[in-house]
Amino acid sequence: MADTPDTPASPPAARPRTVLMIQTQAENAGAQEISRLVGAGLARRGHAVRHLFFYSRTGGATDLGDVEVCVAARPGNPLAFARFLVETRRRIARIAPDVVLTFQHWGNVLGAPLSRLAGVPAIVANQVSATEVTNGPLRIVDRALGRFGLYDRITVNSDETARLYAGHPAAYRARIVAIPHGFERKKSPLDRAEARRRLDLPQDVELLGCAARLHPTKRLDAAVRLLARMPDRHLALAGQGPDLARLTGFAHELGVAARVHFVGELQPTRVGDFLAALDVFVFPTAAETFGLAGVEAAQAGIPVVAADLPVLREVLACDGAAAALFVDPTDGAAFAAAVDRIFADPGLAADLRRAGAGLDRRFSLDAMVDAYARLIDDVTGGGMR
Incomplete structure (x- = not known):
């Protein structure tokens, strides 16, 4: 079983917000683990946290608490994709979050525009996908979204990841915030x-x-x-x-x-x-x-x-x-x-x-969650647009 270090009680949020975490697929993998940990930590600080996945790849990651999956499987044709876009925007608008945190490349480039169309005032894009798994057109769209302000902030989780964006436009780089991943100790009572x-x-x-x-x-x-x-x-x-x-x-x-x-x-x-x-x-x-x-x-x-x-x-x-x-x-x-x-x-x-x-x-779990809590206070309190 996972073993978490003893930590002091989480400080309450300055003002509780509704936080929506958006990701591509529901499964148990690294990006989903980070959103799970961040979401749980923000909930302990008083925020109302929801999770929205575009589609379900496996039965994993659906036990996070307040979880919705937009469509059962990855859209396989233009009509299914159009229906998926409409359904995703509808769900975001119904949840009406104060801030959206998007994860992974598709989560960022689809989640951010759909959130804006749904009236979400603040969006934080999390760069947790290696460039080797993203195609060129997708990277171009991501660059534009950051440059022109559809992302309010962009998190990177390591110095090496930050270096990948050194050649991006100044307006994109100005939105980058470094938040190293924290993690939950994976100790086991079993021999x-x-x-x-x-x-x-x-x-x-x-x-x-x-x-x-x-x-x-x-x-x-x-x-x-x-x-x-x-x-x-x-x-x-x-x-x-x-x-x-x-x-x-x-x-x-x-x-x-x-x-x-x-x-x-x-x-x-x-x-x-x-x-x-x-x-x-x-x-x-x-x-x-x-x-x-x-x-x-x-x-x-x-x-x-x-x-x-x-x-x-x-x-x-x-x-x-x-x-x-x-x-x-x-x-x-x-x-x-x-x-x-x-x-x-x-x-x-x-x-x-x-x-x-x-x-x-x-790589403290509490330090990661605290950094996200401060970031949410920043972007929902009239930060950079």
């Missing part, structure tokens, strides 16, 4: 054996794992490929997504399918149990704006081997000490060697755990 039993994972093996959406940008095929070099190790993958069939087929091609375990989508309260089952967390992702899954694993005491991305070097560190080993996961030999180092060197594993333990101080 390794019990965690594996509950997740139907093998006992008495060295188990690698990753919690991520099954998508090509996560490069989970690199994790599967590790097993061809490690005949006695197993891999557990928690998540769902469009890459499941390809990854399954790839595991069969390599002859390692019996050692790859697809756990499926997990509720946030079960992620800690999944981490408790692992020996090493592998994170071969090609692109992140923050890398929440890696940070959660490192703080939970699981040694992490991560892709050598600038943003992961930024966030997977505490007090100058790295909380992960960094490697090019497309270099299979180097990736395998990094994993081998952790198993062979208990001192190295202990150093990584020690650095990871401080990440909840560096």
